[in-house]
Amino acid sequence: MIKLEKRPQPSDLWSMATPIVAVLATMVFGGLLFAFLGKNPAEAIRTIFWDPLFGEFAFYYRPQLLVKGAPLVLIAIGLSLGFRAGIWNIGAEGQYIMGAIVGAAVGLAFYPAESVLIFPLMILGGAFGGWLWAMIPAILKVRFGTNEILVSLMLVYVAEQFLAAASLSFLKNPEGFGFPGSRNLQQYPSAHNAEVIAGTGMHWGVVFAFIAVIFAYVLLNRHMLGFQIRLTGEAPRAARFAGVKPARLILFCLGASGALAGLAGLFEVSGPAGQITIDFNVGYGFTAIIVAFLGRLHPVGILLAGGLMALTYIGGDIAQSNLGLPAAAIQVFQGMLLFFLLALDLLTNYRIRLAKRETA
Amino acid sequence: MDLSAINPVLLIASLMVAATPLLLAAIGEVVVEKAGVLNLGVEGMMITGAICGFAIAVETGSPVVGFVAAAIGGALLSVLFAILTQFALANQVASGLALTLFGLGLSALLGQSYVGIKPPETGDAFGALGDIPVIGPILFGHDLMLYVGILIVAATWAVLTFTRVGLILRAVGENHDAAHALGYKVKRIRVLAILFGGGCAGLGGAYISLIRVPQWTEGMTAGIGWIALALVVFASWKPWRVLIGAYLFGGVTVLQLNLQAAGVAVPVEYLAMSPYLITILVLVILSADKSNAPASLGRTFHASS
Numbered sequence: 001m002i003k004l005e006k007r008p009q010p011s012d013l014w015s016m017a018t019p020i021v022a023v024l025a026t027m028v029f030g031g032l033l034f035a036f037l038g039k040n041p042a043e044a045i046r047t048i049f050w051d052p053l054f055g056e057f058a059f060y061y062r063p064q065l066l067v068k069g070a071p072l073v074l075i076a077i078g079l080s081l082g083f084r085a086g087i088w089n090i091g092a093e094g095q096y097i098m099g100a101i102v103g104a105a106v107g108l109a110f111y112p113a114e115s116v117l118i119f120p121l122m123i124l125g126g127a128f129g130g131w132l133w134a135m136i137p138a139i140l141k142v143r144f145g146t147n148e149i150l151v152s153l154m155l156v157y158v159a160e161q162f163l164a165a166a167s168l169s170f171l172k173n174p175e176g177f178g179f180p181g182s183r184n185l186q187q188y189p190s191a192h193n194a195e196v197i198a199g200t201g202m203h204w205g206v207v208f209a210f211i212a213v214i215f216a217y218v219l220l221n222r223h224m225l226g227f228q229i230r231l232t233g234e235a236p237r238a239a240r241f242a243g244v245k246p247a248r249l250i251l252f253c254l255g256a257s258g259a260l261a262g263l264a265g266l267f268e269v270s271g272p273a274g275q276i277t278i279d280f281n282v283g284y285g286f287t288a289i290i291v292a293f294l295g296r297l298h299p300v301g302i303l304l305a306g307g308l309m310a311l312t313y314i315g316g317d318i319a320q321s322n323l324g325l326p327a328a329a330i331q332v333f334q335g336m337l338l339f340f341l342l343a344l345d346l347l348t349n350y351r352i353r354l355a356k357r358e359t360a
Numbered sequence: 361m362d363l364s365a366i367n368p369v370l371l372i373a374s375l376m377v378a379a380t381p382l383l384l385a386a387i388g389e390v391v392v393e394k395a396g397v398l399n400l401g402v403e404g405m406m407i408t409g410a411i412c413g414f415a416i417a418v419e420t421g422s423p424v425v426g427f428v429a430a431a432i433g434g435a436l437l438s439v440l441f442a443i444l445t446q447f448a449l450a451n452q453v454a455s456g457l458a459l460t461l462f463g464l465g466l467s468a469l470l471g472q473s474y475v476g477i478k479p480p481e482t483g484d485a486f487g488a489l490g491d492i493p494v495i496g497p498i499l500f501g502h503d504l505m506l507y508v509g510i511l512i513v514a515a516t517w518a519v520l521t522f523t524r525v526g527l528i529l530r531a532v533g534e535n536h537d538a539a540h541a542l543g544y545k546v547k548r549i550r551v552l553a554i555l556f557g558g559g560c561a562g563l564g565g566a567y568i569s570l571i572r573v574p575q576w577t578e579g580m581t582a583g584i585g586w587i588a589l590a591l592v593v594f595a596s597w598k599p600w601r602v603l604i605g606a607y608l609f610g611g612v613t614v615l616q617l618n619l620q621a622a623g624v625a626v627p628v629e630y631l632a633m634s635p636y637l638i639t640i641l642v643l644v645i646l647s648a649d650k651s652n653a654p655a656s657l658g659r660t661f662h663a664s665s
Binding site: 004006088090136140144145146147149150151153154155156157158161162164165168169286289290293326327328329330331332333334335336338339342343344345346349350 | 440450451453455466468472578582589627630639643662
């Protein structure tokens with residue numbers, strides 16, 4: 001007879017160990033999945049996790065790790081603040097799109113003027129776009145008690161339509177021969193999010209991601225607001241008695257995560273992607289949810305988890321071209337990771353005891 | 361713009377078709393939430409049902425077998441959610457999100473070789489009766505599954521309101537500790553409710569891929585699963601109001617498509633936003649009153665002794 005016994009305090013050891021165990025379990029079951037698809041599992045796992053870092057062409061893939069990891073970490077840091085307090089922003093994908101549209105629009109408004117001030121203005125625009133989009137669920141929740149999960153998610157679909165409208169009408173490149181999509185910001189020096197150190201993949205988004213990690217760490221460990229966020233998540237009743245204002249937390253958590261997602265969108269559109277197109281977004285906003293949980297909602301953990309998830313993206317691409325592994329297999333792989341993580345969390349909060357069957 | 365091109369009879373007939381996937385998914389979720397479980401994975405279960413139903417219908421040539429497979433597929437995916445939330449005691453919001461992310465990936469993987477294929481036709485349930493002017497297309501001109509959807513709503517209402525099973529289910533959802541103290545198996549009942557919800561969502565997904573569209577494309581449910589979740593709030597957890605709500609949303613979707621076709625001076629993208637914006641609007645209007653929500657909704661149950 002297996003019995004679950006609630007731990008008086010969550011176990012620190014298991015809290016650190018579960019992500020690692022979950023990754024290993026995902027590798028095993030992912031390997032089975034790949035074998036089922038007719039691929040050599042050992043080779044597939046090696047291609048995904050080893051080749052981008054230490055393989056023959058690693059010099060090309062390593063910079064990609066930063067490029068793909070930065071938006072994930074930026075978004076996940078923002079999400080983790082809300083998740084800790086039980087405020088569920090799952091519409092980061094929409095905020096990411098709106099940040100990219102507003103930021104790119106600011107840059108394109110100045111075309112073809114050149115100034116060092118344009119890029120900082122675009123950064124502000126990106127953060128503002130994401131923040132504005134996240135304020136919709138925030139204000140509706142504060143004012144009317146509307147469920148922020150559903151509203152923020154509905155707004156993803158609205159943002160996707162808005163993105164299509166932008167690339168077909170008001171942001172369309174006038175010299176683009178009628179093709180949808182904006183001007184390429186990579187060819188507009190003042191608006192280009194170029195690499196800070198050439199050849200490393202280190203663009204401004206990566207710099208901001210590291211800054212966000214440090215800020216979130218300080219906020220959660222050294223600041224009253226961070227304490228209130230943690231308190232609200234871990235002991236809502238105590239938080240109420242302590243005078244925590246829920247409205248303020250909702251506005252802050254959703255606003256901050258929206259602004260960070262908007263920044264991620266801006267850095268992507270002005271750098272690696274280069275232009276606003278109909279299918280500009282690739283689902284970073286949703287993958288960031290996995291990153292946030294995999295990183296245990298802890299800033300440093302999220303940094304590591306973002307790197308790992310970026311690795312599966314890059315490794316997945318390699319496996320796709322070298323082994324013919326379908327792109328969707330990587331999506332399944334990432335989803336599986338979240339399942340194992342959530343399931344194994346049981347060990348953090350509960351102790352498993354083998355109890356003898358009690359006799360009356 | 362030519363609004364006279366919009367035929368009201370066809371409009372009503374097609375809104376019933378557009379509403380059925382929503383109806384099926386939402387009625388399943390009503391049962392799940394009445395048992396006190398919040399499953400946010402509806403979108404994932406729907407899309408899994410959509411591909412399971414599509415693939416099996418294509419392979420066997422029978423839409424009926426396809427729908428059965430869709431229900432099984434949706435229910436199988438919901439087993440994962442049941443294990444996570446009922447036995448691993450994981451957070452229901454996070455587990456639901458995981459289910460959606462996983463379902464979207466899994467369906468894309470399963471559906472690779474089915475892109476661009478036409479599924480077998482589903483015939484009309486009443487044949488010639490559908491040719492009666494005006495009432496024919498509205499009342500009799502549909503496929504069998506649409507009527508099954510309405511029957512499921514009626515049956516759910518009857519079971520929840522008049523039977524012992526329904527009473528126990530609601531008791532578990534209102535106060536799981538009290539239900540446990542009375543000797544009801546809280547976990548078992550919740551697992552069964554989750555399975556029912558998964559099956560219904562699977563049917564709803566297959567209705568999209570087999571009848572409404574009908575073909576397979578990745579991510580084709582396009583948020584209908586999430587709208588279904590909003591619909592449950594809209595209906596304040598009452599089966600009949602789910603039916604009304606689904607038809608309202610179906611009406612908005614169809615009207616929006618008709619306006620696109622009629623060439624209204626608004627760009628297509630802005631019209632396509634309307635179902636989502638209206639969902640938000642409805643949520644705002646109705647979220648003031650949460651008194652009908654099951655009291656234990658979203659709370660984890662763990663019998664400490």
